[in-house]
Amino acid sequence: MKPTLFLLAFLLFLGACREDENPDLLLLEASAGTTPIPLDGSIVENIPLDRGISLKFSENLDAGTAASSFILRAGSQTLPTNINLPSGNTVTIQALGGLQSGQVHQLEILGSLRSASGTSFPGQTLSFKTQSGSLAIESASFAGEEALPNGTIQNVTLAFSAEIKFNFPLDPGSLQSGVQLTGPSSPSLAVDLSSDQKTLQIRSSAPLSYLSKYRLSLSSTVSGANGETFSGWQKDFYTSIDPNPKFPAISDEALLTKVQEHTFRYFWDFAHPASGMARERNTSGNTVTSGGSGFGVMALIVGVERGFISRTQAVERWTKVIGFLEKADRFHGVWPHWLNGETGKTIPFSAKDNGGDLVETALLMQGLLTVQAYLDPAASAEKSLSDRITTLWRGVEWDWYTKNNSGVLYWHWSPDFAWEMNLPVSGYNESLIVYVLAASSPTHPISKSTYDQGWARNGAIRNGKSFYGEALPLGVDYGGPLFFSHYSFLGLDPRNLRDQYANYWEQNVQHSLINQAHAVANPKSFVAYSEDNWGFTASDNHQGYNAHSPTNDLGVVTPTAALSSFPYTPEESMKAMRFFYYALGDRTWGDYGFYDAFNVSESWYADSYLAIDQGPIILMIENHRSALLWNLFMKNTEVKAGLDKLGFSY
Known part of the structure; x- marks a missing residue:
């Protein structure tokens, strides 16, 4: 053989030998995360579910074939994957959504895979088992x-x-x-x-x-x-509101009457049997309340006019109440907050509060003067009652409670503790009626300067800011509890009432609207607040008792708040009344009308009634319907003279 032909044959033989030694593309390494996967097909266990698979080959791969040459299965399910080539000979495979929990996975590398130079891959299957994951x-x-x-x-x-x-x-x-x-x-x-x-x-x-x-x-x-x-x-x-009403539907006017009639029963059926006075609450026994009894004697007027009782029955009850008040404890003509309904003796409201309570007395006297205006001087029994009310009225020493002409009225005085309670009656709160009556007294009046300095704090009662889009003339931000707009205005007519500090109708309307708007805004995320479910004032609650307001919101809605605002917000208050009665009536309605309060967030519903919460409901609804009590109280010429003295127009 010629040397040239021999050399060519030798080179071809040598190339064939090399091809036989490494004829294919090879998988060199495999891992799940940092855990190696055996290349011999045996199964590695406890692979975490979030791991990706990394494969290293003997040559750079052809990207086109790599995209379709890897299939990942968990049992019989083929998993969607994302395939990347971070470097020429390395592939990463990530199961979209993670690996399957506690299952054997198989990664099949198909024979369609090629190297960049065209070398073929013989095909191979790798196996591993994942950890059992946690259900979430x-x-x-x-x-x-x-x-x-x-x-x-x-x-x-x-x-x-x-x-x-x-x-x-x-x-x-x-x-x-x-x-x-x-x-x-x-x-x-x-x-x-x-x-x-x-x-x-x-x-x-x-x-x-x-x-x-x-x-x-x-x-x-x-x-x-x-x-x-x-x-x-x-x-x-x-859960949501039950769309089925708890009671048969009646007209709004009929519902107003029904609420008044049931609420009236608290002051008629549940009055203290010996004194006729209003018990503080439905569990108070012999404890009667001065201010609540002022509401109660006014409620009897409504009872007569609405046909709940006769005029004769009302006169008999007023006679009993006035006879009791004439003999009960008084301190410079001022009754205490609480009295024993049998004996007329003081029951301390707190440790040092065992004397006269000027605010409670003003609420009581507002009621008595309204009754006096209702009595018929042509009827001897009623004329006698009117004269006895005059005696009680003239006996209140309002000026004594200026604490030696200090320029402000004080809430309490006790023969045992004198002025130690040290609580001035300063605005703005529920006590405007105190200064109006004190200025109106024919025997113990205060001066206008006491009103300006003591009550109005020389103009510091003004607010003037807006809350939820409503401008508030007086008082604390957001208005405070709603009884501020009720107690003084059960008899005192706010419709045209104004002085140098405010228009009081505007004050009370804005206060009520702010109160409802707070429920709609619901900044503390309490359950079931709405334009229908609103009303924040002092009442019982799931923790005891508190003066609820937009700035002291505990999730408690108190029906008296919205219902006693009927004159100011008739549409909004009617929505609340319908809601309390039809939507919640099986939980909120009882023998004496609406129970005191409820808190849906706490699944709490009161079973209590309080005189100072029940009274404004019946009275302010009546003022909304007929202005009856306003018209009666404002007939008093001494009250008008007092308002004139203080600079009011009305």
């Missing part, structure tokens, strides 16, 4: 739910249904005892799983209780289809 809830929703800004869920439909989505399929057998609904009623639940077993559908067998707090709980016994564990979950929510 991806979303939970309740039919009808409304999320308040603080995250509280309200308005869930009474025909309860919920949908809960998990990150892994569930074990159906673990759901039997793992789902629980607790609340004022506990209907059985129907539980269904979606076809992929990741979505739980829950329905109640019966409607839930309206405007109530419930808790849906999933216990830790719930588990995944592949053994995933669950740490448990619970969610509180509040």
Whole structure:
């Protein structure tokens, strides 16, 4: 053979030998995260679910074939993946949504894979098993739910249904005892799983209780289809209003009368039997209240005019009350806050408050003067009562309570503690009537300067700012509790009342509108606040008693607040009355009308009645309907003279 031909044959032989030694593209390394995956097909376990797969080959890869040459499976399910080539010979594969929990995964590398130089890959399958993951809830929703800004869920439909989505399929057998609904009623639940077993559908067998707090709980016994564990979950929510009215519908006028009549019963049926005075509250026994009794004697006028009692019955009751007041404890003509309804002796309101209470006395006297204006001087029994009221009225030493002409009236004086309570009556609050009556007294009057300095604080009672778009002439920001706009104006007519400091009709209207607007704004995210469910004033609450207001909002709605504002906000107050009666009546309505207060967020409803809350309801509704009490009180010539002295127009 010629040397040239021999050399050529040798080179071809050598090339063939090299091709036989490394004929294909090779997989050199594989890992899930930092854990190596055996290349011999054996299974590595406990791979975390969030790990990506990395493969290193012997040559740079052809990107076109790499995109379609990798298939990742978990059991029989093919997983969607994202494939990247961060460097020429390395591939990373990420399962979209993560690996499957507790399952053997197989990564098939197809023979279609090629190197950049065209070398083929023989095909290979790698196997690994993931850890069992933890079940987690991806979303939970309740039919009808409304999320308040603080995250509280309200308005869930009474025909309860919920949908809960998990990150892994569930074990159906673990759901039997793992789902629980607790609340004022506990209907059985129907539980269904979606076809992929990741979505739980829950329905109640019966409607839930309206405007109530419930808790849906999933216990830790719930588990995944592949053994995933669950740490448990619970969610509180509040149900919606029941659309079915609690009582048959009647006209608004009939409802106003019904509320007045039931509220009247507190002062008629529940008055103290010996004295005729109003008990402080429905659990007070012998404790009667001076201010609340002022409301009570005015309520009798409404009772007569609305046909709840006869005029004769009213005169008999007024006679009993006045006879009691004539003999009861007084301190310079001023009655204490509380009295024993049998003996007329003082019951201390607090440790040092065992003497005269000027504010309570003013509320009582406002009532007595209104009754006096109603009495018929042509009827001897009524003329006698009128004269006795005059004696009581002239006996109140308003000027004594200036504490030695200090320039301001003081709330309390006690023979044991003198002026130690040290509480000046300064505006703006519920006590305007105190200064009006003190200025009107024919025997112990105060001066206008005492009104200006003591009550008006030389103009410092002015506010002038706007809240929820409503300008407030007087008082603290947002107006304070609504009884500020009620107590002084049960007899004192605010419709045209003004002085150098304010228009009092405007003050009371704006105060009431701000109060309702606060419920609509609901800055603290209390449950069920709305334009229908509003009213913040002093009342019982779930913790005891407090003076509720927009700046002291505990979630408590007090019916007297909205209902006693009827003259100022007739449409808004009517909405509230309908809501309290029709929507909540089985919880808020009793023998003496509306119970004192409620708090939906705390699932608390009072069973109490308070004289100072019941009284303004019946009286202010009547002023809204007929101006009866305003017209009577404003007939008093001495009151008119006092208003003139203080610079009022009316």
